[in-house]
Amino acid sequence: MIAQIPFWQRKRLSEMTPQEWESLCDGCGKCCLNKLEDIDTGEVYHTDLVCRYMDENTCQCTVYPERLEKVPGCTVLTPDTVSDYGWLPHTCAYRTLAEGRPLPDWHPLRSGSPDTVHEAGVSIRHKVIREDAVAEEDWEEHIIHWVL
Numbered sequence: 598m599i600a601q602i603p604f605w606q607r608k609r610l611s612e613m614t615p616q617e618w619e620s621l622c623d624g625c626g627k628c629c630l631n632k633l634e635d636i637d638t639g640e641v642y643h644t645d646l647v648c649r650y651m652d653e654n655t656c657q658c659t660v661y662p663e664r665l666e667k668v669p670g671c672t673v674l675t676p677d678t679v680s681d682y683g684w685l686p687h688t689c690a691y692r693t694l695a696e697g698r699p700l701p702d703w704h705p706l707r708s709g710s711p712d713t714v715h716e717a718g719v720s721i722r723h724k725v726i727r728e729d730a731v732a733e734e735d736w737e738e739h740i741i742h743w744v745l
Contacts, residue, residue, distance in 0.1 A: 605706060610676035610694060618676075621690040623704050623714045626656035626721040627744055628672050631728055632684060633736060641684040644739040647725040656720045686744050688719050 604617050613621075631646040647653065648668060650660045658664055664671045672682065674691050685692040690700055700707050703717035714720045724743070731739060 603706065605690075605694060605700060610679065610691070613676075620706060621694065623688070623690050623719070624656050624711055625686070625688065625714050625719050626651060626725075627686045627689065628674070629658065630721065630725065630741075630744065631736065633740065642740045643684070643742075643744040644736055645725050645741045646728040646731055646736060646739050647721060649727055649729045651721075651725070651727075653725060653727070654722065656715070656722055 604613065605621065608617070610618070626647065627643070629648045629651045631644045631648070633642045633644060634640070635642070648658070648671075650658055650664065650667060652659050660667050665673065674682070679685070679691045679695045682692075687693075688701070690704060690706075693700060701717075702708065703713040703719060705711045705713060715722045726739065
């Protein structure tokens with residue numbers, strides 16, 4: 598019997614069901630880090646400041662179904678917009694597949710465990726500060742370089 602080829606290897610992003618699409622998220626939480634954009638250059642910088650709705654232990658949004666109402670600027674990834682977000686980390690499964698690269702061994706779809714992203718040190722677990730703990734004028738002091 599031939600093993601079935603996993604959906605992420607046989608489908609384009611635009612062909613995936615909503616459930617398949619959502620399952621691509623590795624749970625790293627990096628897309629929920631606050632970012633600062635240099636007005637002059639357009640360069641985007643990640644900070645170690647995370648959305649107030651992020652569960653810092655699980656790296657999951659605590660208001661995911663209502664996130665767009667609670668955080669109007671929340672990022673919404675779709676097959677059509679993945680390439681618009683050049684700031685997505687190289688490890689992001691959406692970016693990885695859009696660029697034709699294979700999912701890494703630590704990805705939950707490959708490992709079968711949601712913990713491997715944390716065990717591999719890829720997630721934001723224990724590396725972030727809630728955005729509401731820092732005055733916005735001090736966010737520049739929180740620029741990080743470990744995301745990319």
